[in-house]
Amino acid sequence: MTATESAPAIVPDFGDDEDTGRKLAIICSKGNLDMAYPGLILANAALGEGVETHMFFTFWGFDMITKSRMHNLQFTPAGNAAMHLPVGDVRLPQLLAPLPGMTTAATKLLKKQIADLGVPEVPDFLDQIVAAGGHLWGCRMSADMMKLEEKDLRDDVEGILTAADFIVLSNGAQLLFI
Amino acid sequence: MPVTTINGRGIHVDDEGFLTVYDEWDEDLGKALAAQIGIDMTDAHWKVIRFLREDFATQFETATTRRVETVGGVPTKEQFKLFPKKPQKKMAYVAGLPKPRGCV
Numbered sequence: 387m388t389a390t391e392s393a394p395a396i397v398p399d400f401g402d403d404e405d406t407g408r409k410l411a412i413i414c415s416k417g418n419l420d421m422a423y424p425g426l427i428l429a430n431a432a433l434g435e436g437v438e439t440h441m442f443f444t445f446w447g448f449d450m451i452t453k454s455r456m457h458n459l460q461f462t463p464a465g466n467a468a469m470h471l472p473v474g475d476v477r478l479p480q481l482l483a484p485l486p487g488m489t490t491a492a493t494k495l496l497k498k499q500i501a502d503l504g505v506p507e508v509p510d511f512l513d514q515i516v517a518a519g520g521h522l523w524g525c526r527m528s529a530d531m532m533k534l535e536e537k538d539l540r541d542d543v544e545g546i547l548t549a550a551d552f553i554v555l556s557n558g559a560q561l562l563f564i
Numbered sequence: 565m566p567v568t569t570i571n572g573r574g575i576h577v578d579d580e581g582f583l584t585v586y587d588e589w590d591e592d593l594g595k596a597l598a599a600q601i602g603i604d605m606t607d608a609h610w611k612v613i614r615f616l617r618e619d620f621a622t623q624f625e626t627a628t629t630r631r632v633e634t635v636g637g638v639p640t641k642e643q644f645k646l647f648p649k650k651p652q653k654k655m656a657y658v659a660g661l662p663k664p665r666g667c668v
Contacts, residue, residue: 395568395569395570395581395600396566396568396577396579396580396581397581397600397601398580398581398582398601398653398657399580400601400649400650400653400654401650402601402602402648402649427667427668430629430668431667434629434650434651434652434653435650436649436650503666503668504628504630504631504634504666504668505630505667505668506630506668511668514629514630514633514640517639517640517641517644518629518640518641518644519644
């Protein structure tokens with residue numbers, strides 16, 4: 387026996403050979419700017435890990451995919467007891483939160499903080515998610531309530547589903563309600 | 565820190581196999597790393613890898629998929645085509661860089 391035997395190279399296991407069949411369905415029910423992001427970030431991360439990902443937009447979450455509204459999601463400090471000012475650990479007194487201009491200012495600030503991290507705005511983020519193979523779906527009841535049709539939604543929304551359709555679609559998926 | 569042998573060369577890696585020493589990498593090694601994970605390097609692959617290397621040299625962080633698109637100019641869709649299923653981690657591996665730290 388020769389002495390040339392060596393240990394196998396250490397190579398990361400990207401799990402390409404195994405078909406995990408892992409599937410994730412995220413229900414986005416909020417239309418506030420701050421609450422749009424958790425679903426987007428997790429969907430994007432899941433796709434980057436090779437997980438089949440579906441996003442289902444319902445109620446206020448519909449604003450994220452409605453052409454006329456998706457660019458104007460807002461963040462309000464009203465009712466958010468965790469709203470800190472950008473300096474130190476100072477909280478914004480809740481009495482001030484509903485004042486005129488406060489939502490506009492808070493939205494502007496949050497958008498800047500998000501952009502500074504290199505994180506895209508909501509429509510661009512959805513572009514990226516679709517490019518990575520993610521699937522977007524609208525909710526039938528929300529569409530009916532808001533009198534919206536497919537033509538009012540992003541072109542890459544694959545369809546408007548009933549609650550039952552969604553249950554069928556998400557068979558075997560891990561579910562997140564946001 | 566483990567040392568592993570790829571392409572007849574000892575290189576420092578972390579427990580998963582990602583390179584830990586920036587300067588131990590060159591394009592020959594990149595090609596060998598790609599081969600280890602079943603990727604045959606083309607010009608399109610090199611465009612991504614060279615961007616990652618240059619970007620890391622100034623940012624000291626591995627570019628995310630997002631950054632490879634917006635700064636490196638390679639669309640997300642193409643990244644998934646070139647480095648299937650898990651582009652972010654595969655790109656980092658071939659470029660001899662740590663896994664990206666950023667969430668997006």
